[in-house]
Amino acid sequence: MDVQEVLRFADEMVFAKTGEHFDDLQKAILLGVWEGQKYSQIAETSYCSEGHIRNIASKLWKRLSNVLDEEVTQSNLRSALERQQVFIVSSNFGNDFLHIGNVNVCTDTQASEIQKTRSPSTPTSDTSQPQTRLDLADAPHxxxxxxxxxxxxxxxxxxxxxxxxxxxxxxxxxxxxxxxxxxxxxxxxxxxxxxxxxxxxxxxxxxxxxxxxxxxxxxxxxxxxxxxxxxxxxxxxxxxxxxxxxxxxxxxxxxxxxxxxxxxxxxxxxxxxxxxxxxxxxxxxxxxxxxxxxxxxxxxxxxxxxxxxxxxxxxxxxxxxxLKGIGTAAAEIFRQKSLLNPETWENLINTYRGNPLWLKIVATTIQEIFRGRVAEFLKYDTLFLGEELAATLHPQINRLSELEKKLICRLSREANSVSIEQLLQDADLSPSELFNGLQSLGRRSLVEIEERENETLFSVCPVVRQYVLSNPVG
The missing domain is CATH 3.40.50.300 (P-loop containing nucleotide triphosphate hydrolases)
Incomplete structure (x- = not known):
């Protein structure tokens, strides 16, 4: 079985017995253990502490042990599941039985009959909800x-x-x-x-x-x-x-x-x-x-x-x-990266507009170069992009039309917001061209718009501005 089959089959197996699906962290643990990762590695990719991962994993192995009727641990997960020869015949989704190894697990109408004979403490599936066929094989974990x-x-x-x-x-x-x-x-x-x-x-x-x-x-x-x-x-x-x-x-x-x-x-x-x-x-x-x-x-x-x-x-x-940035909730990214000087985190979040990927990249840089000291990083006025962050922006800026490139270069030369009147004066564009360009940049989330004294003002965020100034696109 490949890893996606493992996740799907194990989830179906547990749901058939307990009426509960794996949550995202449990799936991350299964994925990581199946691929031979240590708990510390799973914790890193899941933004959790290693202790929390160990606690959730312990409960997960107990649940799987009850479902498989054999002891399941971190070390024998792969062999335990392979022994079960788990498979689901996709054409039988409408039937009353889910076939798991050599066991037929009743579902739908059969489940309601068995529930009458089970003790109140025995978990069962929620038959009030229709069975859902899922195909998430193409989705990232x-x-x-x-x-x-x-x-x-x-x-x-x-x-x-x-x-x-x-x-x-x-x-x-x-x-x-x-x-x-x-x-x-x-x-x-x-x-x-x-x-x-x-x-x-x-x-x-x-x-x-x-x-x-x-x-x-x-x-x-x-x-x-x-x-x-x-x-x-x-x-x-x-x-x-x-x-x-x-x-x-x-x-x-x-x-x-x-x-x-x-x-x-x-x-x-x-x-x-x-x-x-x-x-x-x-x-x-x-x-x-x-x-x-x-x-x-x-x-x-x-x-x-x-x-x-x-x-x-x-x-x-x-x-x-x-979607906009995640705001102060991004502090969790910094905690997972063990950054210091939490009183400065809001400044960092605002500069990088709460974009989770941008913040993860800059947090890694601060940890590697400044040993997590955000205050020391912020002493340097130049906004840091780095090759990794610039690489995420390149394909998006590269998609722009010539009109949009001209406008974003003009906006990037200004530290403050600019009015339409100012843009018309020195951008050498007709009102129609300017409106089309600003509208398109807005749809691409590349301009920021604000209202001030009954006037609409436009700007680009500091990260985009720094990229454009360092990588001329016009």
Missing amino acids: ISLLCDSPDGDSFASRTSELATLEKSIVQEKCNLAAILGLSGIGKTALSLHLIQKIQHNFEYVIWRSLRHSPPLETTLKNLLEFLLNQPEIELPSSIPDRLSLLMEFLRKNRCLIILDDVQTILCSGQLAGNYRPECENYSILFRQIGETTHNSCLILNSWEPPREITALKGEKSPVRSLQ
């Missing part, structure tokens, strides 16, 4: 993400989670975009959202578009999972595949997450335009956003596809959420 909900740093995302849950579960929006710069936490937020709302859906599927697959490939991938027949003979044409998908979304409650959507969008143009070979994704997004059905598609992207900006609204079935 949540413990590897810098804005991990396992730590307190995710606490500031409570309002964003509540907003998404309300939009998707209560208001039943059909299409939602989670937008923001790389490292801001879009993927982590989506994974955490799945944990909260998955039982409202019959099917949950995650797919990454990082390699810019053609639409026909994505449709084939989705349909093979949703129809639960990998060898099915699918229609060859895109319209027929779209029709088949939309029919399924109308008849069933599905949650589909497409990650890295920016890779199907075009570089060198204003935000939201498609690469020529991916233009037909607009048909998929528009059909899901405009037609009536029972499902929801979530798009994670650096910038919104044009259908999002055209169709979104408070009363519309299309919504968007532009």
Whole structure:
């Protein structure tokens, strides 16, 4: 079994016996132990102390021991699971039994009958909720993400989670975009959202578009999972595949997450335009956003596809959420990195705009060079980027159109916010060009906007400004 099969099968096995799924930290421990990591290494990637990992692991081994009817430890996890020969026959999801090794574990209606004969203390699955088919094989493990909900740093995302849950579960929006710069936490937020709302859906599927697959490939991938027949003979044409998908979304409650959507969008143009070979994704997004059905598609992207900006609204079935930094909750990142001088942390968080990835990178630098002394680091006026942080910004700045590059260079020369009137005076742009450029930069989360005395002012954050000044893009 590969590691994803281990996580999936072990989770199904425990859920069938206890009615509870693994949480993210338990999954991180299973993943790490399966791959031969020490508790200290798992603690590092999960932003937890080694003692906390040991405590959770001890409880996890006891739970698995009860489920497998043999002692499970850190050292024998792999052999214990392999002996069980765990497998799930995917075509039997609708049946009354889940097959695990040589044991048939009853589910659904059979579970309600057995519950009558079990003692009150025996845990059982919650049969009031529909069984959900999950395919998260394409999703990154949540413990590897810098804005991990396992730590307190995710606490500031409570309002964003509540907003998404309300939009998707209560208001039943059909299409939602989670937008923001790389490292801001879009993927982590989506994974955490799945944990909260998955039982409202019959099917949950995650797919990454990082390699810019053609639409026909994505449709084939989705349909093979949703129809639960990998060898099915699918229609060859895109319209027929779209029709088949939309029919399924109308008849069933599905949650589909497409990650890295920016890779199907075009570089060198204003935000939201498609690469020529991916233009037909607009048909998929528009059909899901405009037609009536029972499902929801979530798009994670650096910038919104044009259908999002055209169709979104408070009363519309299309919504968007532009993520900002995690604020003072980012202090948890510093605690896990053992940084000193906590009275200076807020200054650091504000400078790096609460971006979890940026803060993790700079915290590592402070630990390695200044032995964790933030006050000493801040004595130097030059904002530090470093190659690692600059590398995260390069592909995003490199995507800009010539108009946007001209504007961001102009804005980066100013330490303070600039008005539209000032930009028109010395940027050599027409009002139409200026408005288009500012709007596109805003959709890419690359400009900051503030209101002051009935005037709109624009600026770029210190990190972006430093990058542009050090790496001229105009």
